[in-house]
Structures are given as C-alpha cells and as structure tokens.
Amino acid sequence: MRTLIKPFLLFCLTFSIISCKKYLDIVPDNVATLNSSFTNRNEAQAYLLGNCYSNLQRLADICRNAGFTTSGEVIIPIDLPSNQSFRGSGQDAGFNLLRGFQNAENPLLNYWDAYNQGLNLWQSIRFCNNFLDNVNTPPDVTVTERKRWIAEAKFLKAYYHYWLIRMYGPIPLADVALPVNATSDQVRQKQQPVDTCFNFVVRLLDEAIPDLPPSIQSAIREDGRITSTIALAVKAEVLATQASPLFNGNPDYASVVGKDGNKLFSPGVDKAKWQRAADACKAAIDAANLNGAALYQFVAQSGITHMTDSTKLLLTLQGAITFSWNPEQIWTLNPYFGYQIQASPRVNAISTTVYNFFSNLSVPMAETELFYTNNGVPINEDKNWDYNNRYKVVQGDAANGYYVKKGYSTNKGNLNREPRYYADVAFDGSTWFGSGNTDDNNPDVINAVNGPAAPLDPIAYNATGYWPRKLVPYQTTSGDNNFQTYNYSWPFMRLPAMWLLYAECLNEVSGPSAEVYNWIDLVRARAGLKGVQAAWAQYAKNPAKPNTQDGLRQIIHQERRIELAFEGQAGWDLRRWKELQSVLVNPFLGWNVMNQSKTTGEYYNLHTVFQPQFALRDYLFPVQKADLLYNPNLVQTPYW
Structure with missing residues (x-):
C-alpha cells in the first residue's frame, strides 16, 4: 500500500x-x-x-x-x-x-x-x-x-x-x-x-x-x-433511494403532514422514479468505465509460500475491500479501518498473548446462511444441498480442503458454500491464510472450541462463533503481545454495487431481461459462480424464479446483501426496501461459544444471543424532543 x-x-x-x-x-x-x-x-x-x-x-x-x-x-x-x-x-x-x-x-x-x-x-x-x-x-x-x-x-x-x-x-x-x-x-x-x-x-x-x-x-x-x-454514482444511489418503497408511496407515511398541513411523503407510487434512477446508474457506470474502473484482481506479492487458485480467488474477493484505492473502488475515504482486532479471531497460539484482543464483532447465524451454496443459489433453494441437516457436525473433507481443515469437526453448513462465504466469514474449522502463515497447504485453523480462538475472558470473545473475515487482510498479523495491522482506507462505493443497483432499477422498470441478467452475472462471475438463469435452471427447486419480476427482485436483493456484506450498505438497503423489520424479527443465533466442557458436542448447540427489537417506527430516526421545543415548526418523525 x-x-x-x-x-x-x-x-x-x-x-x-x-x-x-x-x-x-x-x-x-x-x-x-x-x-x-x-x-x-x-x-x-x-x-x-x-x-x-x-x-x-x-x-x-x-x-x-x-x-x-x-x-x-x-x-x-x-x-x-x-x-x-x-x-x-x-x-x-x-x-x-x-x-x-x-x-x-x-x-x-x-x-x-x-x-x-x-x-x-x-x-x-x-x-x-x-x-x-x-x-x-x-x-x-x-x-x-x-x-x-x-x-x-x-x-x-x-x-x-x-x-x-x-x-x-x-x-x-x-x-x-x-x-x-x-x-x-x-x-x-x-x-x-x-x-x-x-x-x-x-x-x-x-x-x-x-x-x-x-x-x-x-x-x-x-x-x-x-x-x-x-x-454521478452518489446521484444514482440518491435517486434509487427516492424510488424505493420506504419513500415512494409508502402507505405507512401517507397521513404524515408538516406543521403547515402539507403532506410530507408522496401519496402514491411513482414508477417513473425508477427510470430516473436507472438512467443515473447507467451514466455513473459509463463515467466509471471511462476513468479506468475495473474489478480488482489479486496479484501475488512477495512473501507468499504457497497459494492455490482457490486461495487466490478468496484474496481477490477480500482485496476488493482491503487493497485501498484499487480500480474497483469508485469512492474511498481516507481514514483507515480501525476495527481489525475486533473482527479477527485469535488465529494461532501466539495471538493469545495479545492484550485487548476483543474479537467482539460477531456474525449471526442468519447472516452466514444468506450466502449461496457452491452452486450459486440460496441454501434453502438448492435441491442438491442438505439444508435440513446443516447444523449436523461433520468432518471437513478434501473437496473443501482449502476452506475447512480436512478431518476437523465442524458443522455441515460450512461445507460446499460459495467462495464469498469463505472470503467473508471465519468459523470453527475454517482455514486462515495469512497472519504470518502464507502456505495454504499447511494453514492455520480457527479452533473456536478449545484453541486460541476460544473465549479467554468475559470481554475478549465472539458471541456467535463467526467472524467478519472480510474486514481483516491476510497481511495483518498477531505478534508477541501486539497486533500488527495492515492498514487500508475504507471504501464507500464499489463498481459491483453500481452494477447491482442498475440491475435493480432496470428490473423495477420493466422486469427481467437479458440486460438485467448481464449486470448481475458480471458480479457472480468474479465470485466463480454461474449466471443467474443457468444456476437456477440447473440447481434450484424453483428454476423459473429469475423469470418473474418478484423472483428476480428477491435474487437481486440477496445478491447485493452478499456482495456488499459488512461494508455498511445492507442496513440502508434493507431500510429503503422496507425489509429490515422482517430480517430482525427472529432472534440472533450462534453457537455455544462459552461452553464449559470445551467439547465439540457442547459447542455445537444453537443458542440465542439476544432478540433484536425493531418496530415500524425504527425505519426512521427520532428528532430529539429538545429540538422540537427549540423549533416548534418541526414535527416528530412518524410513530415516535
């Protein structure tokens, strides 16, 4: 860097x-x-x-x-x-x-x-x-x-x-x-x-x-x-937000008026807003292309002992975030990402000596299950993936050997997943390329049951047994009583985000088309996945899902949540789609990370970390009551 x-x-x-x-x-x-x-x-x-x-x-x-x-x-x-x-x-x-x-x-x-x-x-x-x-x-x-x-x-x-x-x-x-x-x-x-x-x-x-x-x-x-x-990219996002269900004819806000009695939200859905957003997306993509935007591809650097194509793909997917100012990053902010020690597990024995190694950033089970199978379809839609037995304890096999240690006891849901899952999430039994060990034939392994990644004290633990690996570059290492970060500046907007936003807008304007599929498939191809139509036709229980506007909308939404996971985008997307409430209706689940016996059998029991609270009023934020007193011309946010 x-x-x-x-x-x-x-x-x-x-x-x-x-x-x-x-x-x-x-x-x-x-x-x-x-x-x-x-x-x-x-x-x-x-x-x-x-x-x-x-x-x-x-x-x-x-x-x-x-x-x-x-x-x-x-x-x-x-x-x-x-x-x-x-x-x-x-x-x-x-x-x-x-x-x-x-x-x-x-x-x-x-x-x-x-x-x-x-x-x-x-x-x-x-x-x-x-x-x-x-x-x-x-x-x-x-x-x-x-x-x-x-x-x-x-x-x-x-x-x-x-x-x-x-x-x-x-x-x-x-x-x-x-x-x-x-x-x-x-x-x-x-x-x-x-x-x-x-x-x-x-x-x-x-x-x-x-x-x-x-x-x-x-x-x-x-x-x-x-x-x-x-x-131009921000303009596209602004217009897509304006066109989305939260702000475009939202019946929940239909009766909200200001102090002058005028309605503060549009009373009906205006489909033309999606066309404006689509046009802005195309203009932004064209401008990015003219100025050299392109998908990041990992280039091997000195100090790597051994790396297969499987590992190289994971580093490409991760490097799109952690290799600053690469051509994929349309907009990057200068400050370094400052939470690597909270996002990382204790990778090896030497990391146990690091003071304040919190590891507190925890990925809930529902988020891990958002990622596709290795066939490129959702885990509950893949007719060849054993969804009902996904919590069963099995041993890592040769087919997944560069992602999960062969012979290590882990849950079945960690096997046969798409590359973005392994690039983005770390878990018990997952291999860890980096932190000083760059030999993927003999990598470090996350032992969340009774090894270095297991809880050491009441504050230095992960609540679910899953870490947002995407946020920790392989160059970051744990040394003698210190955590040496490979700093990277925070990317605010990437090229794939614009491709998927354009696909979303086009689908909202006129439904599925070859052009819509093309923009989605560009993102999937970099992740090593077949195109949407091909993947669903071959592997999905409902092969016709991409052929309808509603079905393709679900696919696009899930694709954005996967591709942009842990990048500060999903919370805004889920709000504008009016889907955050449905996502947060279920408890946050994880493994029994604080198991006392330090056994695999006790660790692999699902437990509730906590039940999130999110109501209709939480889609927007309240104005502080004191501000309403200072300015009597303001009205409070709906439902507050």
Missing part, C-alpha cells in the same frame, strides 16, 4: 491551522474564525478541507454508520461489563439500536445534534454554506480552482442532506447560510416534503458534476477528494 501524503499536511506545516494528522480524517482542533478563513487561497482551501470535508471522513467509522450497526450482519456481545463497552471506548451506541434502546429524549446515532456517536451534519452543511458565501473573497484563487472548490462544497452539502434524509425522511433544507442577525422565523425552518428534499440533493449534484474532475490525477496529494465519477 502506498503511503498517503496529503496536502492538508502542508497546511499544517505552513499555517498551523490544525494539528498534523492524516488528510481529511478529523475536524481541526482549532478552527480559524470565519473572517480570517478567506484572506487568501491557502486559508480558503484549508477551510474547505478542514471543515467542509471533516464529517464526511468521520463517516468512514463503521460505528457511526447505521448501514453497518443496524443491518443485523454483525452484532456484539450484550453482556460486556458496564465499564468495558465495545472496543473499550463506548462505541456500541449503534449496535444498541438493535436492542430497542432508541429513544427520543437522547437519541442514539443522533445526526441532528452531536451526541451518542452521532455527528452534527447541520454544522457540516453550515460550513459548506459559509464556504460558498465567501469563496469569491480570496484574490489569489484561479477561476478553474474556484469552480472546482465550489463544486466540492455543493457535493458535500448535497451528501450531508442526503444522509439526513435517509435517517429522518423530510428535513429542513439549508440552502443558504443564515445571517448572524437572522430572525426566529428564519431560524425555525419547517421540514420539506421528502420528494422536495431528494430533488434538492439531485439539483446540487447536477450543479457540481460539470466542475468536478473526472478522476484524481495526483493521488498522493488529493486522494479522498470528490470527483465527478463519485458524484
């Missing part, structure tokens, strides 16, 4: 505006006053990068992202000591939403204000508006540079509004910076209808796109800044 030397560091050295930390990672510790921030080019650019971009980079933290913490893909133990929350720093607020702890008095993941792991996105929007109001002041900014900066600020302003819309639905629109002497009526703005909000975001993106560079030419100096390719 190349070393990132960002231009913000130059501002640190020259102007001492902020402490010298990674480019765009954090809000500066000492923000210059507005009057002094636009005296010259360097001060103005520092304001853009240090203030306008700052909360965007914080969104790289998965614990701040409801798309990750509330998706049901990953949970954390609920019985951690009160003084020892996740990661030891209180970053469990988002996960606690699944336990029914949300409230309107002091909301968790509060992005309206800045409490409980939230961010004040209104402050970020105010920074953008201040910048737009003052960017013409510095006399030494070139015309081209000024246009680009304005476009960046408009994109950021649009994206912060979009994030708030996904969380709260109808919101006020902060299109201009309010003057210091603004009246109470000017400050106390009303929420706008949700379609007005979406259209506002799209308008800002359309204004920004022409003046943004299509790609970053100086990676060392400017990686992390916005391009027109990123903006």
Whole structure:
C-alpha cells in the first residue's frame, strides 16, 4: 500500500491551522474564525478541507454508520461489563439500536445534534454554506480552482442532506447560510416534503458534476477528494433511494403532514422514479468505465509460500475491500479501518498473548446462511444441498480442503458454500491464510472450541462463533503481545454495487431481461459462480424464479446483501426496501461459544444471543424532543 501524503499536511506545516494528522480524517482542533478563513487561497482551501470535508471522513467509522450497526450482519456481545463497552471506548451506541434502546429524549446515532456517536451534519452543511458565501473573497484563487472548490462544497452539502434524509425522511433544507442577525422565523425552518428534499440533493449534484474532475490525477496529494465519477454514482444511489418503497408511496407515511398541513411523503407510487434512477446508474457506470474502473484482481506479492487458485480467488474477493484505492473502488475515504482486532479471531497460539484482543464483532447465524451454496443459489433453494441437516457436525473433507481443515469437526453448513462465504466469514474449522502463515497447504485453523480462538475472558470473545473475515487482510498479523495491522482506507462505493443497483432499477422498470441478467452475472462471475438463469435452471427447486419480476427482485436483493456484506450498505438497503423489520424479527443465533466442557458436542448447540427489537417506527430516526421545543415548526418523525 502506498503511503498517503496529503496536502492538508502542508497546511499544517505552513499555517498551523490544525494539528498534523492524516488528510481529511478529523475536524481541526482549532478552527480559524470565519473572517480570517478567506484572506487568501491557502486559508480558503484549508477551510474547505478542514471543515467542509471533516464529517464526511468521520463517516468512514463503521460505528457511526447505521448501514453497518443496524443491518443485523454483525452484532456484539450484550453482556460486556458496564465499564468495558465495545472496543473499550463506548462505541456500541449503534449496535444498541438493535436492542430497542432508541429513544427520543437522547437519541442514539443522533445526526441532528452531536451526541451518542452521532455527528452534527447541520454544522457540516453550515460550513459548506459559509464556504460558498465567501469563496469569491480570496484574490489569489484561479477561476478553474474556484469552480472546482465550489463544486466540492455543493457535493458535500448535497451528501450531508442526503444522509439526513435517509435517517429522518423530510428535513429542513439549508440552502443558504443564515445571517448572524437572522430572525426566529428564519431560524425555525419547517421540514420539506421528502420528494422536495431528494430533488434538492439531485439539483446540487447536477450543479457540481460539470466542475468536478473526472478522476484524481495526483493521488498522493488529493486522494479522498470528490470527483465527478463519485458524484454521478452518489446521484444514482440518491435517486434509487427516492424510488424505493420506504419513500415512494409508502402507505405507512401517507397521513404524515408538516406543521403547515402539507403532506410530507408522496401519496402514491411513482414508477417513473425508477427510470430516473436507472438512467443515473447507467451514466455513473459509463463515467466509471471511462476513468479506468475495473474489478480488482489479486496479484501475488512477495512473501507468499504457497497459494492455490482457490486461495487466490478468496484474496481477490477480500482485496476488493482491503487493497485501498484499487480500480474497483469508485469512492474511498481516507481514514483507515480501525476495527481489525475486533473482527479477527485469535488465529494461532501466539495471538493469545495479545492484550485487548476483543474479537467482539460477531456474525449471526442468519447472516452466514444468506450466502449461496457452491452452486450459486440460496441454501434453502438448492435441491442438491442438505439444508435440513446443516447444523449436523461433520468432518471437513478434501473437496473443501482449502476452506475447512480436512478431518476437523465442524458443522455441515460450512461445507460446499460459495467462495464469498469463505472470503467473508471465519468459523470453527475454517482455514486462515495469512497472519504470518502464507502456505495454504499447511494453514492455520480457527479452533473456536478449545484453541486460541476460544473465549479467554468475559470481554475478549465472539458471541456467535463467526467472524467478519472480510474486514481483516491476510497481511495483518498477531505478534508477541501486539497486533500488527495492515492498514487500508475504507471504501464507500464499489463498481459491483453500481452494477447491482442498475440491475435493480432496470428490473423495477420493466422486469427481467437479458440486460438485467448481464449486470448481475458480471458480479457472480468474479465470485466463480454461474449466471443467474443457468444456476437456477440447473440447481434450484424453483428454476423459473429469475423469470418473474418478484423472483428476480428477491435474487437481486440477496445478491447485493452478499456482495456488499459488512461494508455498511445492507442496513440502508434493507431500510429503503422496507425489509429490515422482517430480517430482525427472529432472534440472533450462534453457537455455544462459552461452553464449559470445551467439547465439540457442547459447542455445537444453537443458542440465542439476544432478540433484536425493531418496530415500524425504527425505519426512521427520532428528532430529539429538545429540538422540537427549540423549533416548534418541526414535527416528530412518524410513530415516535
């Protein structure tokens, strides 16, 4: 991975505006006053990068992202000591939403204000508006540079509004910076209808796109800044969200009105919204292709002892995430992923000496069962896969030898699964390529029953017996009392996500077609799977499922959840599809990881970690009650 030397560091050295930390990672510790921030080019650019971009980079933290913490893909133990929350720093607020702890008095993941792991996105929007109001002041900014900066600020302003819309639905629109002497009526703005909000975001993106560079030419100096390719992809996602059932004619919100009596949600389904989204997806894909976007392919590096094609495929699938700035990543944020030690099992004996090796990120059984069989169809639809006996204890065999240790006792559900399962999930009996051992003929093995991966103390354990392996690159190692991470920056959007979004939109517009299948099959082919029609025709109990709009919709939704697992996307998708409630209706299950006898027989007993709590009201977040008192023109989120 190349070393990132960002231009913000130059501002640190020259102007001492902020402490010298990674480019765009954090809000500066000492923000210059507005009057002094636009005296010259360097001060103005520092304001853009240090203030306008700052909360965007914080969104790289998965614990701040409801798309990750509330998706049901990953949970954390609920019985951690009160003084020892996740990661030891209180970053469990988002996960606690699944336990029914949300409230309107002091909301968790509060992005309206800045409490409980939230961010004040209104402050970020105010920074953008201040910048737009003052960017013409510095006399030494070139015309081209000024246009680009304005476009960046408009994109950021649009994206912060979009994030708030996904969380709260109808919101006020902060299109201009309010003057210091603004009246109470000017400050106390009303929420706008949700379609007005979406259209506002799209308008800002359309204004920004022409003046943004299509790609970053100086990676060392400017990686992390916005391009027109990123903006086009975001526009596609915004329009697809607007077209989705949560916001497009949702009967649950039909009676919701603002303080002026106007309806805040569209009363009926508008299919034309899907066509707008499809057109935007195609434009985004075309732009990405023109700027060199392509699927990541693993290239063998020095230090690898032995690697088969099976292992190479797993590293290709994982590297799409963990090899930063590769051509598949349309949008990557600068901050490094900071939770590898929480996502990793104790791989070998030496890892038992590592202090604070929490391993708390736990994958529930339902998420593991989302992945396909090796035939590329769901495990409950594959006529050749023994679904009813999937919890039976069996021994790893030669056919699965590069994924599960041959002769090791594991559950049958871990055998004969698709490559993405083995690239994304670690479990008892799974092989682990990496952590200092790069010989896949003699790999380390996860022994969750009584080996290094077994629970060592009440806080350093995994609640289900499954780990999100996808998030831990093979180069990361456990050494003598230390965990040496191979750092990677967090990818916000990948090319396969756009392909699957385009397929979804096309299917919603006109149902199954050769073009829809093509975009799905491009994703499946990289994972070593047959195309949708071929796989269902040969292996599925219902071979005609891909031939109907409803059937193909289910396939596309599951394909997105598999391909984008653990990437902070599923929680948003499940919300916009209005499917999150059905996903969270069942308890989170896992193996008996705290078994006292340390035997395989006792370990392989399903137990309930906890029963998630998710009601209709939880699709959107509550506005803090105090804000409703401060601004009587606001109405509370539906059902709160």
